[in-house]
Amino acid sequence: MSSLDKSTHIPMYIQIKDIILDEIRSGKLKPEQQILSESNLAELYGVNRLTARSAITQLVNEGFLVRIHGRGTFVKRPIVESSSSYINNFLQDMMDKGYSVKTELLSGTLLPAPSQIQSELSLQPGEHIFCLRRRRSVNFEYLVVLETYLPATLCPDLLSKDLEGRSLYEILRTDYKLELDTAQESLEARIADSLVAGELSQEIGAPILFSIRRTSLSNGSPIEFTNSWYRGDRYSFEVSLKIKQSTR
Amino acid sequence: MSSLDKSTHIPMYIQIKDIILDEIRSGKLKPEQQILSESNLAELYGVNRLTARSAITQLVNEGFLVRIHGRGTFVKRPIVESSSSYINNFLQDMMDKGYSVKTELLSGTLLPAPSQIQSELSLQPGEHIFCLRRRRSVNFEYLVVLETYLPATLCPDLLSKDLEGRSLYEILRTDYKLELDTAQESLEARIADSLVAGELSQEIGAPILFSIRRTSLSNGSPIEFTNSWYRGDRYSFEVSLKIKQSTR
DNA sequence: CAGTGGTCTAGACCACCTA
DNA sequence: AGGTGGTCTAGACCACTGC
Numbered sequence: 001m002s003s004l005d006k007s008t009h010i011p012m013y014i015q016i017k018d019i020i021l022d023e024i025r026s027g028k029l030k031p032e033q034q035i036l037s038e039s040n041l042a043e044l045y046g047v048n049r050l051t052a053r054s055a056i057t058q059l060v061n062e063g064f065l066v067r068i069h070g071r072g073t074f075v076k077r078p079i080v081e082s083s084s085s086y087i088n089n090f091l092q093d094m095m096d097k098g099y100s101v102k103t104e105l106l107s108g109t110l111l112p113a114p115s116q117i118q119s120e121l122s123l124q125p126g127e128h129i130f131c132l133r134r135r136r137s138v139n140f141e142y143l144v145v146l147e148t149y150l151p152a153t154l155c156p157d158l159l160s161k162d163l164e165g166r167s168l169y170e171i172l173r174t175d176y177k178l179e180l181d182t183a184q185e186s187l188e189a190r191i192a193d194s195l196v197a198g199e200l201s202q203e204i205g206a207p208i209l210f211s212i213r214r215t216s217l218s219n220g221s222p223i224e225f226t227n228s229w230y231r232g233d234r235y236s237f238e239v240s241l242k243i244k245q246s247t248r
Numbered sequence: 249m250s251s252l253d254k255s256t257h258i259p260m261y262i263q264i265k266d267i268i269l270d271e272i273r274s275g276k277l278k279p280e281q282q283i284l285s286e287s288n289l290a291e292l293y294g295v296n297r298l299t300a301r302s303a304i305t306q307l308v309n310e311g312f313l314v315r316i317h318g319r320g321t322f323v324k325r326p327i328v329e330s331s332s333s334y335i336n337n338f339l340q341d342m343m344d345k346g347y348s349v350k351t352e353l354l355s356g357t358l359l360p361a362p363s364q365i366q367s368e369l370s371l372q373p374g375e376h377i378f379c380l381r382r383r384r385s386v387n388f389e390y391l392v393v394l395e396t397y398l399p400a401t402l403c404p405d406l407l408s409k410d411l412e413g414r415s416l417y418e419i420l421r422t423d424y425k426l427e428l429d430t431a432q433e434s435l436e437a438r439i440a441d442s443l444v445a446g447e448l449s450q451e452i453g454a455p456i457l458f459s460i461r462r463t464s465l466s467n468g469s470p471i472e473f474t475n476s477w478y479r480g481d482r483y484s485f486e487v488s489l490k491i492k493q494s495t496r
Numbered sequence: 497c498a499g500t501g502g503t504c505t506a507g508a509c510c511a512c513c514t515a
Numbered sequence: 516a517g518g519t520g521g522t523c524t525a526g527a528c529c530a531c532t533g534c
Binding site for chain 1 (some may be wrong): 455
């Protein structure tokens with residue numbers, strides 16, 4: 001029984017990976033259960049062992065399977081949402097959960113980069129940047145104020161885009177072909193000052209989760225830099241971490 | 249010139265990976281620079297192209313290289329510390345930076361698991377847990393209070409270990425052969441209440457970064473659960489994230 | 497001992513990019 | 516057209532685990 005489609009251009013190891021993933025998600029393969037061996041899998045789908053092996057390797061890297069040398073390959077017990085430190089699309093996530101989400105553009109300006117931003121984004125002296133201040137509400141409550149800096153050369157006419165209706169990342173990807181890849185985020189606890197308290201309709205002294213996010217393209221060049229102030233009582237940040245092993 | 253050691257049992261692709269990594273770290277290979285092609289690398293070290301390719305694959309997964317189909321493989325511009333969402337060993341990191349670090353055991357108790365902890369750690373009814381309350385100081389200032397829960401069956405006699413002198417993760421790995429693998433951490437901003445304020449020598453109302461961390465073994469079974477209260481003005485949490493692509 | 501995953505070879509064809 | 520990475524095959528030997 002080879003349910004692989006050799007006519008399409010989807011690689012066979014991806015097709016096998018997707019089949020196994022479906023079996024995990026549907027519950028046909030249960031946590032802790034051993035899956036077919038690499039050789040059996042190869043035989044079943046009529047491919048080379050290495051091809052079956054790459055399918056498994058993908059699923060191991062994504063945290064769905066565990067290999068144990070000499071024993072076999074097993075379905076990993078799921079953790080939370082089995083996501084593995086991916087940035088979640090905020091709007092999508094919230095809307096998926098059935099919340100109403102609104103983004104307001106408080107201000108959008110084009111200005112010469114101040115020196116701190118200039119070095120953060122590896123800009124030439126005199127280069128211009130966009131500074132966007134946005135506010136997001138979920139279920140008609142203010143949740144977060146975002147202050148974003150972007151190099152103007154990479155996204156000309158940004159201010160003419162629908163910044164309230166579309167996700168910024170989606171605009172960058174679709175309209176400017178900018179493939180965002182990785183981000184560094186730093187988080188700390190702060191107390192609301194009068195500016196932030198006003199913007200989030202909070203008391204001065206309320207807990208605020210303050211975040212700085214630096215995003216890069218796949219070649220590593222910085223593309224965006226965002227400061228965020230989240231209401232501490234309405235937002236928590238979730239992250240998956242891999243424990244660092246003493247490398248050999 | 250094949251500087252590979254075929255006598256050792258270290259796989260060749262790991263040796264090649266380490267050579268390339270050294271060249272990146274030493275600056276012999278600079279950011280944005282193209283590295284040798286897979287075929288050239290294979291020829292240089294006298295191995296098959298697939299072997300050279302696995303070395304590269306590792307470095308791509310760890311974020312040091314970028315492959316571009318049809319163009320070549322390039323050194324990625326480094327981000328912060330080029331770590332890729334690994335848990336850093338807190339004590340080691342701080343001591344590496346030259347800070348004095350002290351851990352105090354405020355209390356260590358063995359008790360039947362309350363129902364919330366029981367479900368967090370997937371325990372049988374009636375199973376016992378250790379509860380450790382620890383306080384860490386850096387440069388003679390209180391930084392964080394940690395409240396950790398562990399299944400007693402997995403680490404008997406834990407309370408007799410040197411919990412103030414050794415890292416908990418190191419004890420679990422060395423003395424109990426527990427290989428921690430992944431963690432889920434959630435972070436939020438809070439305000440110090442009187443208990444936490446007292447333990448951290450802060451004012452009531454001071455900003456606190458509150459964290460819940462759930463750690464699992466490589467097969468996914470939960471092993472540890474820790475609540476932490478960090479001084480907001482002295483601690484920020486850094487994380488690397490991968491942007492989620494619209495999968496095909 | 498048989499079965500598993502871990503590594504490696506020598507080929508092959510393809511898709512993509514630059515020229 | 517020539518070089519690059521992306522996929523795949525049919526073998527092979529090894530190291531580890533369990534019985």
